[in-house]
Amino acid sequence: MSELGLAKRRFGHRARLALSPAEIRVMDDQAHAARTMWNCLHAWWQMMPKDKRTLAAADAAIREARKELDFLAELPAQASQAVLKTYFRAWVNCWEGRADEPNFKARFRSAMSVDIPQGRDLNIVRVHRRWGMVNLPKVGRVRFRWTKDLPVGKRAGTDNRITGARLVKDALGWHIAFRIQTLEAKPQPHQGPEVGIDAGVNIPLALSNKDHQDHGRPPRLPHGTADRDKWLTPKEKAKLLKLERQAAHRKSLRKKGEKTSRRLQHTYDQIKQLRAKATRRALDWQHKTTTYLARTYGVIVVEQLNITNMVKSARGTIEKPGKNVKAKAGLNRSIAQEAWGRTV
Incomplete structure (x- = not known):
């Protein structure tokens, strides 16, 4: 790609979701389940000996917990796997000196979020100029505010595509943050003053x-x-x-x-x-x-x-x-x- 003067660019785009009260309750339950999953993983990590803190053992513990606790089963399977990968990545960042040790996530001090690791599951369609539709696991088809052209439909491909998304809640409601990958021309040296x-x-x-x-x-x-x-x-x-x-x-x-x-x-x-x-x-x-x-x-x-x-x-x-x-x-x-x- 360097010979062609092209380079991959990864960036995010955040859009507001239009959810009904019932869909908001489902999203809230998923976010609380994701936070509980993180806390359970942290407790498991502290209890297990160092030689048994492996990704496979943690995955088996998560699957067993989802079978026994209906509350954790509210979280989609791929989202629970994303919590596991994020937790292990947090420890890698800590060992390499880029961050502090991961800790318990308190209910009122942590942001409510749910990860959607697979972009192909979103099935994004533009409805008209202002709104688009996206498929959310265990929620269904919901509308989101269309404020930026996304690589969907004919614009999508192996180089220009949405690789995943993350659902985030703040004081103004639920939003979806798309992870976008595009193939663009390398920027030329700036000649400005x-x-x-x-x-x-x-x-x-x-x-x-x-x-x-x-x-x-x-x-x-x-x-x-x-x-x-x-x-x-x-x-x-x-x-x-x-x-x-x-x-x-x-x-x-x-x-x-x-x-x-x-x-x-x-x-x-x-x-x-x-x-x-x-x-x-x-x-x-x-x-x-x-x-x-x-x-x-x-x-x-x-x-x-x-x-x-x-x-x-x-x-x-x-x-x-x-x-x-x-x-x-x-x-x-x-x-x-x-x-x-x-x-x-």
Whole structure:
């Protein structure tokens, strides 16, 4: 392929799913079963001697568990095999120094997801301009938002195809992330101009040629305070403030040790949805801006910043308390919101 000037490119594309309440319950059950499968594998790994921690032994244990526990059988067989491979890959990454040791996945601290390792099982069809149909194991045919041309039908082949997908749930609902492989021409050396970038808070990306990139948000508030919801509209900010006040009031009425009420949990979910919407807007601006810079300039020089030290707290100690702690905390939030490291 190098002689022809072609190279394989692997990337992902995420789309929103349109599920009915019954399909959402099925997907939730599968995601909880996948998390339980991971935790069972981790417990099995800790109990077994080192010489018996093999892939074949773990596969046999998974098959036995799926026969005995109906809850684990909710997860498709291929998805359970994907959990097994992901767990062993996590240990390989740990041994090679790329990640920490895998641990138990808590119910409320881990993302709900289900893997579909085989792309041919998806049977993707475009319905019309805005929607497509995809086949999900044990769920059936569901619609997804069509926002990008996918290699399906006549466009699909051995070089251009969808190799698999992953179902992920966030505060805005269930989404499908396609794994796509294409054969494209190798990019030629960029002949664009050189530019330097200075990262900041009031101006996120200040370029040396005055081509500054700003996201249109208001500058940081005076006295070091930070607006945590700069990516929301005024109406959304008012709604978020109302929901936060409702949550605080309902939480004050809850007795110690009492389970969270459904009404309070629903309020928390609405707050999460607004927060997730703001996060998506920030990511969208960041991706579009960095793509524009990469296509426009041939050489980009970015200042080297020690972000970890820049966002340290000014609280100090009991013996030596810090000064302007609240202002420094607001500045730290503003710096964290810009996500300079992810931009680079």
